Amino acid sequence: MSIKKRFCIVLIILMSTVLICSYSIIFILFKDAMISEVISYQESIVSLNKNLMSSFMDSIEQTALRLISDQTIGSYLSNTSSDPLARIQTSSAIRKQFSQYATTQIPNRFNYYYKNTLFLNDTLPITSAFECKTLDTNSYNRSCNVFSNHDVKEEYWYLKTLQSPRNHYVFINKASSEFCFAKKIQNTFYLGPYDSNGIGVMVISIKLDQLESLLTFSPLTPNSGYCLVSKEGDILYKSNDTLSSDTFLDLYTTSLSSKNHSSKSILATSNNQKYFFNTSSLDWGLSIIFLTPYTDILAQSTSFMHNFIKFGVCVILLMPPLAYLIASKITKPIINLSCTIQSIDDTRNFDIERLNFAKDLELNILCNNFKQLIRYVNNLIHDVQVQGEKQKEAELQALQAQINPHFIFNAMDVVNWIALSRNQDDLANIVNSISNLMRYSITNPNHPTKISNEIENIYEFISIHQLRHEYPIILNVDTKLPLHILLIPKFTIQPLVENAIKHGIDYEKGIDKLIIKLFIYSDEQHLYIEVSSNGKICDPLLLNDYLEYKLTSLTPSNGFGIRNVNERIKLYFKDESRLYYMLNENGQLVAKIILPHLK
Known part of the structure; x- marks a missing residue:
């Protein structure tokens, strides 16, 4: 069912309910007004007639008094x-x-x-x-x-x-x-x-x-009437023959039993019918009773309501077209908004100015919110495209790094240099290390590996680089965690160690050995990996800006750079992980990786 039809039906029901309720309230109020009018009239007419009868009887007493004197x-x-x-x-x-x-x-x-x-x-x-x-x-x-x-x-x-x-x-x-x-x-x-x-x-x-x-009596309803009753309980006069004498006597007995001798109105039942009646005692043993049938009040109320009911029927007949017009006027902007939304094929090509047709405050807010939703969707699409491109680039660099020509060239150059300058069996070990590195690189490159495997590969990497440098390169692993069950992406720690060796050796300072510290620890939610060395340091703010693709003096490398590491762990762990640089309490440069637990 369309919103227009639904709104039209609801409006008809609402208007009908309001009309019926208002008519019911009017009927009740009018009936109460009629009852109040009857009560007020009968009380006033009883008081007036009591005074008239008393005045008349006083005149008789005065005549008798004159005759006596x-x-x-x-x-x-x-x-x-x-x-x-x-x-x-x-x-x-x-x-x-x-x-x-x-x-x-x-x-x-x-x-x-x-x-x-x-x-x-x-x-x-x-x-x-x-x-x-x-x-x-x-x-x-x-x-x-x-x-x-x-x-x-x-x-x-x-x-x-x-x-x-x-x-x-x-x-x-x-x-x-x-x-x-x-x-x-x-x-x-x-x-x-x-x-x-x-x-x-x-x-x-x-x-x-x-x-x-x-007496003075003007009937308020067709069946209103009064009677004069003697002290013996005989009806001496009755103004309305439609009211039975038994009714008057029954109500007169009721007034005597209730000791109601004032002119206040009483609602009582006689012969299964309700009456409002007033009883007042007069001189010479007379009592006057005024009464109005309750059904007369209801009949007059109903008669009064007939015109209102006719008017109400006319209003009800006019409700459907009126409700349809109102519903059309109210739902037209909503239908326009729905049609506009339905016409959208691609949010990137949609002109959001087409939503500037609403004049009502609520619809205007709805249109503005939908505009924001379109902008948000377009931004998400753009982010997805950018992330896709970054992921492809990172995967391509990972594939390129599996067999790094530069690294192989350097490794083979070392082998060649050893072969020319020495005649030792270490050549076999170097070749074995190179073989292990290549095997680690090309085996399931896109799958996570144990941290212990990553560290073994780093040791192979260091053993090769150790032959190129005069002083020792020492890797210290400080952890209490079970590294054989903790998983990380391949080449997550190795590029950081490579940078520590490549950029950390300071020939001018003349250190006797390069100590690289690998500190791995965790808390309830995250795994932390820190790589630091006693070699040369770089400005951590410059490195962090470089990681965020800000304009810096640093240039990307052809291999597994720190940007590649940062992008790959973000792709793998979403936004819960990242790489950043800082200085520790000893003034050493620290590369810190934050990862969620992955077992």
């Missing part, structure tokens, strides 16, 4: 006159006075569906001057009426009002579809005999279909 009504109720005209005037005055009190209690918006009725105790003498009506038979459209209690004093609501500890009772009059508040009335200025049932009962009636005008 009204001296005029007390005197009217105490009137025992039998004169019909006086009784009519008295009953009219009582209605007028009661209407005056009740009118101040009635809000203007309740004028057409609000009634305040006073049922006078029929034990009062003046009561016979009033009609006998009930809540069901009250056909008057006036908002204030005064009747005799003769027809209602045995009704359940009337008795319940008188028996109530606080002399009030709230009930539903189903016949007239009214919500009623009943309150027992006393009058401190009544002069007749005391009656525990008071002077009568005042009833405030509100049409059920107009009760919500008394």
Whole structure:
């Protein structure tokens, strides 16, 4: 799969994941916001309606209080006159006075569906001057009426009002579809005999279909609702018929068991459904319950998310071409780099300026690194070529040195000189040494040899050269190593000894003998070979510069020179070995070879 397709797929997956996660977060946040809104709304509406109901009930209490302390009504109720005209005037005055009190209690918006009725105790003498009506038979459209209690004093609501500890009772009059508040009335200025049932009962009636005008409630969800519950646990009014009474009663029981009488919201389950509900206790034993189904909140959240989901589907449909365009724009420089790299046949002929097309920082760094890689490869190729040429040259010199014409000429010249000047058997030894040298030279020239064999060859070499010089040439080998198992390339030590003899003999100084010291030792990692003599010395820095092919006054020899030795051991042991010159503590020139252990 191409990088463009892979990047496109990854981008689509990433964008889809971000979209789904963001939508999930939005949905959760919106749902939480809806829940917070429901909780805040219901708590505020409960508090508001509690205040409204309390204010309304306070107005009823104020009317009752006025009736209790009204001296005029007390005197009217105490009137025992039998004169019909006086009784009519008295009953009219009582209605007028009661209407005056009740009118101040009635809000203007309740004028057409609000009634305040006073049922006078029929034990009062003046009561016979009033009609006998009930809540069901009250056909008057006036908002204030005064009747005799003769027809209602045995009704359940009337008795319940008188028996109530606080002399009030709230009930539903189903016949007239009214919500009623009943309150027992006393009058401190009544002069007749005391009656525990008071002077009568005042009833405030509100049409059920107009009760919500008394309260304030705007449903937050379609199934939000409230109900009024009496202290006996009866539902007096329910605003939403879709919510069952059992649900309200179940939640009301839950609130009683949790002792939650404040307006704080509670999440509870009823009939396997969750509801947010608030319960608040009102005066006169009433409780108001507001609730919102949890499913409504989820439904509104889901409905709100529909538009976002539609938008998300459109975004998902646009993702593939958008991701392809983005992937193409991002991967185009990478593809160009790949094609450029693919077109390289030979890094030595490649124009690295072709890699200067990247504008992005990362790609620019990648191109620069690839340029450095090309330069490094070209340098390696050049080094390999140089090393190959050096290796061929070293091998050629080694082959030439196997039979060194110059050496053979000198050796034969010595033989000739001995033969002319002496008549001795040493001639046979010299010829034998020459034979041994030639045999060592031509036998497996490219294979390593034991150091002990190399030293034996050096002794043969010295025995021949000893005949050319007047003073002794002594080779001292100082080592504690097993030379018969340590391996080195052929002609590694011999050229250094040859140089010590060739350039170390000082005729002007007049030394009595040339002592060449061969010191071989090792540590844990390397083998060290040092060749020194008591002959003439040379500047070691000059020799080291010569070994590194720096411009010096020294000229290469035709045989096995020190450069050849240095190159061959580097080729054989890589960069772990080398030859260099130094002066020891006695001021003697030392040729030191560092080799890894080779057994």
